[in-house]
Amino acid sequence: MARRGQELREHILDTAKLAFLEDGFERTSMDAIAARAETSKRSLYAHFPTKDALFLAVVERIRVLFGARMRTPAEYSAQPSEAVVRYCGRFVQLLRWSSVARMLRLGIAEADRLPDLAAGLHDVLFGITARDLAAHLVTALGLAPDKAEVVADELIGLVIHPTLPRLLFGLEPLVEEMPEETRLATDVDLDRIRRLLHIVMPPSPAA
Structure with a gap:
């Protein structure tokens, strides 16, 4: 079943975090993130209009997860x-x-x-x-x-x-x-x- 809404957004964030950690910010393209998340570029850009916006959202997700672990x-x-x-x-x-x-x-x-x-x-x-x-x-x-x-x-x-x-x-x-x-x-x-x-x-x- 295809992911939608908040579930898709969180999946994209988790996927992007791994991609950024493995390949760095510059070498990670939005195309690569969309492919890795198994979603369309249109869906990716609907949630995150730029790579900078995606990275900022990844930081916010880390804030929530790190706070829960601490x-x-x-x-x-x-x-x-x-x-x-x-x-x-x-x-x-x-x-x-x-x-x-x-x-x-x-x-x-x-x-x-x-x-x-x-x-x-x-x-x-x-x-x-x-x-x-x-x-x-x-x-x-x-x-x-x-x-x-x-x-x-x-x-x-x-x-x-x-x-x-x-x-x-x-x-x-x-x-x-x-x-x-x-x-x-x-x-x-x-x-x-x-x-x-x-x-x-x-x-x-x-x-």
Whole structure:
């Protein structure tokens, strides 16, 4: 049965994401995407009038999917500090996933030509993660909002180094299957993240 409406749109987006990741933005044509999605060029252009518009829609779809996989810090543990640790660990775990790492590489490659789209992709992966973490630091750990933003940015920066540069430069192998959250403690050094959290958190008034 032929796909129609929203089902077809989502199928095109998933197909385009794979095509962009495998062949790059420039080398991926709308004709190739239509053929790969097994739909007509007319249907493709009815949903996405340009390749730039399609790429922007792919970024928005990644936003939804990545947010669902990350969830919010409070969902990781009833203990506020441990929730931070496991949330940051999940972020590192997902950065190693080939689908995420290759999309980061693609965003960097297209930053000069499509700066707004590259910025949007950065916000999807890093901005939203930092904002959700900062909100948790405010509500669960009592930090002032301005301080929480600083701590969240510092912690994420420390947590992803040196993993992220190594992934971007191909020095660390990518994980082809989406990492399961049940393997978090095996895949990520959570003790290291606990130490980093202790470093960046301001001392409590009673300390």
